[in-house]
Amino acid sequence: MFTSPPARALAALALLGSLSLTACDSTEPDDGAGEEELITQVTLTLTPQGGGSAVTIAASDPDGDGAGLTFSPSTLTLTPGTTYDGSIELRDTINGEDITEEVEEESEEHLFRYTLTPASAGTVTITDTESDYTSDDENGGDFAVGLSFQVVTAAGASGTGTMNAVLYHFDEGPKTSSAATSDEIDVDIAFPVTFAGAARASR
Amino acid sequence: MTSPRFLLAVAFALIGTAASAQSLSGRVTDAATGDPLPGAAVRLPALDRAAAADTDGRFTLSDLPTDTATVVVSFVGYETFRDVVDLSRTAPLDVRLAPVEDVLGEVEVTADEAQERLGRDTRAVDVLDAEDLEELRGASLGETLAQLNGVTSLSTGPTIQKPVVRGLHSDRVLILENGVRQEGQQWGGEHAPEIDPFAAGRIEVVKGAAGVEYGAGAIGGVVRIDDPDLVFEPGLGGDLSFQAFSNSGQAAGSAVIEGASEALPGFAWRLQGSLRRAGDARTPDVVIRNSAFAEAAGHLTLGYRRGPLEVDGHLRRYATELGIYKGSHFGNQRNLEAIIARGGPDPDWDYRFSYEIEAPKQVVTHDVASLHAHTTFGDGHHVDAQYAVQNNRRQEFDAHGRFEEAPGEEPSFDLSLLTQSLDVKVEPNLSDRARLVLGLQARTQANRNGEAGFLVPNFRAYDGGLFAHGSYAATRRLTLDAGLRLDARTQRAFPRNFQTRGFDDVRRTFVGGAAVLGGLYSISDSWSLAGNVGSAWRPPNVSELYSFGVHHGTAQFEIGDPDLGVERSLDVNATLRHESDRVSAEVAAYVNHVFDYVYALERPDPTVTIRGTFPTFAYTHTDARLAGVDAQLEVRPFDWLDVGARASLLRADNLDLGGPLYGVPSDRLGGHVRVEPGRVLGLDGLFAEADLQHVTRQDRVQPGAYLAAPYPPAYTLVGLRLGGTVDWAGAPLRVQLGVQNLFDVRYRDALGRFRYFVDEPGRNVTLRVAVPLG
Numbered sequence: 001m002f003t004s005p006p007a008r009a010l011a012a013l014a015l016l017g018s019l020s021l022t023a024c025d026s027t028e029p030d031d032g033a034g035e036e037e038l039i040t041q042v043t044l045t046l047t048p049q050g051g052g053s054a055v056t057i058a059a060s061d062p063d064g065d066g067a068g069l070t071f072s073p074s075t076l077t078l079t080p081g082t083t084y085d086g087s088i089e090l091r092d093t094i095n096g097e098d099i100t101e102e103v104e105e106e107s108e109e110h111l112f113r114y115t116l117t118p119a120s121a122g123t124v125t126i127t128d129t130e131s132d133y134t135s136d137d138e139n140g141g142d143f144a145v146g147l148s149f150q151v152v153t154a155a156g157a158s159g160t161g162t163m164n165a166v167l168y169h170f171d172e173g174p175k176t177s178s179a180a181t182s183d184e185i186d187v188d189i190a191f192p193v194t195f196a197g198a199a200r201a202s203r
Numbered sequence: 204m205t206s207p208r209f210l211l212a213v214a215f216a217l218i219g220t221a222a223s224a225q226s227l228s229g230r231v232t233d234a235a236t237g238d239p240l241p242g243a244a245v246r247l248p249a250l251d252r253a254a255a256a257d258t259d260g261r262f263t264l265s266d267l268p269t270d271t272a273t274v275v276v277s278f279v280g281y282e283t284f285r286d287v288v289d290l291s292r293t294a295p296l297d298v299r300l301a302p303v304e305d306v307l308g309e310v311e312v313t314a315d316e317a318q319e320r321l322g323r324d325t326r327a328v329d330v331l332d333a334e335d336l337e338e339l340r341g342a343s344l345g346e347t348l349a350q351l352n353g354v355t356s357l358s359t360g361p362t363i364q365k366p367v368v369r370g371l372h373s374d375r376v377l378i379l380e381n382g383v384r385q386e387g388q389q390w391g392g393e394h395a396p397e398i399d400p401f402a403a404g405r406i407e408v409v410k411g412a413a414g415v416e417y418g419a420g421a422i423g424g425v426v427r428i429d430d431p432d433l434v435f436e437p438g439l440g441g442d443l444s445f446q447a448f449s450n451s452g453q454a455a456g457s458a459v460i461e462g463a464s465e466a467l468p469g470f471a472w473r474l475q476g477s478l479r480r481a482g483d484a485r486t487p488d489v490v491i492r493n494s495a496f497a498e499a500a501g502h503l504t505l506g507y508r509r510g511p512l513e514v515d516g517h518l519r520r521y522a523t524e525l526g527i528y529k530g531s532h533f534g535n536q537r538n539l540e541a542i543i544a545r546g547g548p549d550p551d552w553d554y555r556f557s558y559e560i561e562a563p564k565q566v567v568t569h570d571v572a573s574l575h576a577h578t579t580f581g582d583g584h585h586v587d588a589q590y591a592v593q594n595n596r597r598q599e600f601d602a603h604g605r606f607e608e609a610p611g612e613e614p615s616f617d618l619s620l621l622t623q624s625l626d627v628k629v630e631p632n633l634s635d636r637a638r639l640v641l642g643l644q645a646r647t648q649a650n651r652n653g654e655a656g657f658l659v660p661n662f663r664a665y666d667g668g669l670f671a672h673g674s675y676a677a678t679r680r681l682t683l684d685a686g687l688r689l690d691a692r693t694q695r696a697f698p699r700n701f702q703t704r705g706f707d708d709v710r711r712t713f714v715g716g717a718a719v720l721g722g723l724y725s726i727s728d729s730w731s732l733a734g735n736v737g738s739a740w741r742p743p744n745v746s747e748l749y750s751f752g753v754h755h756g757t758a759q760f761e762i763g764d765p766d767l768g769v770e771r772s773l774d775v776n777a778t779l780r781h782e783s784d785r786v787s788a789e790v791a792a793y794v795n796h797v798f799d800y801v802y803a804l805e806r807p808d809p810t811v812t813i814r815g816t817f818p819t820f821a822y823t824h825t826d827a828r829l830a831g832v833d834a835q836l837e838v839r840p841f842d843w844l845d846v847g848a849r850a851s852l853l854r855a856d857n858l859d860l861g862g863p864l865y866g867v868p869s870d871r872l873g874g875h876v877r878v879e880p881g882r883v884l885g886l887d888g889l890f891a892e893a894d895l896q897h898v899t900r901q902d903r904v905q906p907g908a909y910l911a912a913p914y915p916p917a918y919t920l921v922g923l924r925l926g927g928t929v930d931w932a933g934a935p936l937r938v939q940l941g942v943q944n945l946f947d948v949r950y951r952d953a954l955g956r957f958r959y960f961v962d963e964p965g966r967n968v969t970l971r972v973a974v975p976l977g
Contacts, residue, residue: 027649027661029697029706039813061813063701069811094704166537166815171602172492172529173551183542183549184602185534188815 041091046084075192081155107133112146122153144178157195226265229296231256238784243278325721325735327791331406341446341455352849353833355868359393359956361484362525370867371423386622387595390744397569399500401457401477404431412774414717414739415686433471433506441976450967453481473504482558486962496525511579519571526560532602535815539758562600583632595620617653639673659745662696684721698749715740729783743767760810760817772797787837800827825859845877863903870899889927901953918950941969
């Protein structure tokens with residue numbers, strides 16, 4: 001079939017091409033290829049005002065997206081009628097990085113929002129502002145951040161509920177108030193909450 | 204072996220004749236009525252050149268190397284004209300064909316008629332010729348093809364358009380550029396074909412399954428893009444064109460230079476380059492933030508001819524950087540619901556028109572090198588071989604490197620796909636009434652992820668296919684067409700294992716076949732009926748097999764199924780055509796049954812992650828049926844007036860679940876009025892055209908489908924074009940002024956992937972100028 005010289009050259013080229021591909025390096029990927037920075041663990045720590053031991057809950061998705069979110073312990077136990085000082089911590093356990101620090105550095109681009117469900121179970125108030133972390137003022141205001149907050153549980157709270165933590169990321173449009181939202185949510189977790197124990201006697 | 208002296212003689216002979224390149228033009232009419240005979244075949248058998256008469260019966264064959272030649276003109280139902288013609292004559296050749304006397308019984312089929320009929324397709328085929336393409340220059344391939352009835356566009360904002368043929372797209376529509384099957388990451392709905400339609404001389408869309416000739420993937424149809432033939436006569440020529448679009452501030456230009464030298468007889472070359480640069484597109488109300496793009500393409504073609512041997516080589520590069528609307532990038536389902544409720548861009552944005560391209564964006568380059576040879580041997584047997592190597596590099600940049608220092612600097616993924624292919628076809632000369640093509644295809648592919656991210660696995664694949672396709676002019680009126688094909692693909696993929704955080708090593712082999720059986724029947728001189736039962740198949744793509752993660756821009760969590768099998772289709776279609784002096788009409792009906800159609804089905808439970816809740820779609824399969832009608836009618840009551848209407852209807856069903864199939868175009872109706880006063884006034888090329896297209900609302904919604912509802916309302920678009928040729932310092936300057944979306948209509952389309960976020964672009968005034976060089 002390949003009788004004329006150009007046709008023969010063509011056949012040789014094709015053969016060479018297929019050989020070169022077979023001989024070249026495998027497409028097998030290197031270990032660790034494609035790792036991306038993710039938040040794989042979010043921890044809430046709530047310390048009751050006026051003494052008592054702190055309670056914590058951690059939400060983990062150790063392989064990044066997909067395998068399912070687990071909580072440890074399985075629920076956050078809060079005492080009714082109590083005021084807690086709260087903090088939130090974000091970690092990338094795959095790459096061993098503390099994402100909380102990055103949120104602090106970019107505090108003007110981030111805002112947490114917390115809600116207790118049912119709403120009658122209590123209130124959450126953010127207690128920090130951008131000036132706690134940075135002296136820059138790029139968005140024209142000293143707005144809330146939400147790495148620190150205060151939870152006040154209602155005296156009549158009982159049973160179970162959730163505490164929802166949402167982290168809004170402001171990139172395309174600036175954070176324009178302490179109640180702003182954006183189209184980019186980085187964290188959105190509903191932590192299970194159980195209200196148990198007697199209400200502390202107020203002092 | 205040929206002697207040098209002989210080569211020298213051939214060279215001199217070529218130079219001698221080439222110095223006086225000839226052309227032949229004329230008109231083919233019915234000797235009895237004087238009506239034109241569109242589609243009549245005009246052939247110069249000794250030179251292996253041919254042309255078909257246009258709707259007015261006119262034809263032109265240029266760059267003919269000899270002074271005299273035997274001209275054969277044939278048309279079904281007419282006596283064949285055969286004569287030796289002096290090509291140096293300047294007067295047009297007026298060919299009057301006498302109708303064949305209708306005698307009882309079978310009339311003997313003449314060889315020329317049979318050959319002409321054997322070349323016709325028994326499927327519905329639509330063509331954009333050089334003239335149509337010139338009127339559309341500056342548009343993307345997707346926009347260009349959407350001019351054809353039954354072809355729509357799957358868009359991802361103003362910068363990304365993919366052709367949808369009879370409701371199918373991506374891995375189900377093959378695109379061939381100069382015979383080379385385009386291989387990129389075409390599985391992705393937001394991955395536009397890496398082809399610059401500036402260079403094309405002709406685009407043909409085969410609608411329906413065409414698995415026998417084209418292999419795996421030709422389930423919905425095939426798009427063939429071909430350059431004009433090279434000019435082998437010594438000399439230089441070319442063409443310059445420029446386009447400006449008001450809506451996005453787009454400027455585009457293309458230059459072609461081609462030539463052949465007396466010093467190198469038998470060689471010809473062409474160099475083509477094009478640029479497109481656009482800023483943000485605008486809806487009637489707002490600027491679509493970050494919808495600018497920049498594109499450059501170049502194409503070098505070299506050709507060599509000696510005796511029966513024809514060789515051509517191509518080097519082609521296409522590069523683009525395109526922005527993706529900022530508002531399409533968001534977090535989770537909570538964000539998506541807020542955006543849909545808001546219905547448009549974030550009101551806090553303070554954004555002005557710009558040419559800047561920011562993240563999210565895509566940067567894609569596609570390089571192709573191919574070598575093609577064709578020769579005849581013995582008693583008219585043909586051999587055709589083509590080798591091609593192509594590399595596709597796709598980098599996509601997310602809006603935010605999640606907590607990276609510099610968003611948009613590092614790609615969030617970076618894929619390289621290297622494909623080599625070899626195609627060999629043999630066409631033995633069996634008889635004047637039959638044509639047989641035997642073919643072999645072999646292909647290798649290697650896909651690699653860069654450092655940055657991991658979207659689809661690395662893989663290596665080997666494909667092979669064998670086919671036989673024949674056609675036979677059974678009687679004077681009936682031509683039959685049949686073919687068979689067998690393909691196999693073996694693939695070794697390295698999908699991510701999310702438990703071990705390592706990579707699996709999965710080998711799979713897919714085997715598929717295709718068949719076709721069809722016929723073309725000439726009912727009368729002006730009516731014909733074509734029918735075809737075809738099948739095609741495709742292996743599942745790596746994204747359908749191994750996806751795992753959130754798809755940005757839709758807030759869907761997508762999960763592949765590594766055990767998916769092959770998809771097979773059975774396509775039954777019939778086309779009734781009428782072609783007469785004043786009327787052209789075509790009605791095509793089809794039912795494409797796809798067995799094990801692969802699609803992503805929403806799971807009842809969403810995926811819960813640290814970033815929130817995502818509706819979850821898992822790849823699965825169903826039997827699907829796509830049935831539709833494409834009809835068009837064109838009436839030319841006067842030489843200067845052309846009025847047309849078209850309709851394209853499609854019903855697609857998910858047969859396993861019951862109810863409609865997700866993601867198919869809604870019905871379209873349209874029409875045009877074209878006035879060419881030049882035909883009366885004797886002015887060349889002057890025309891004015893008004894176009895109208897009405898797109899109905901897609902009201903066939905898959906029950907419970909999260910992303911299916913709400914589909915946008917119906918809309919109607921009107922366009923105008925006005926063009927002609929003016930004398931510009933002795934050169935014929937072709938000018939065209941147009942308006943798309945004349946009434947600045949606000950609309951969104953069911954196949955627009957950004958239909959939740961932003962309207963489609965508003966009014967667009969276009970200016971196109973072109974001038975021949977040399």
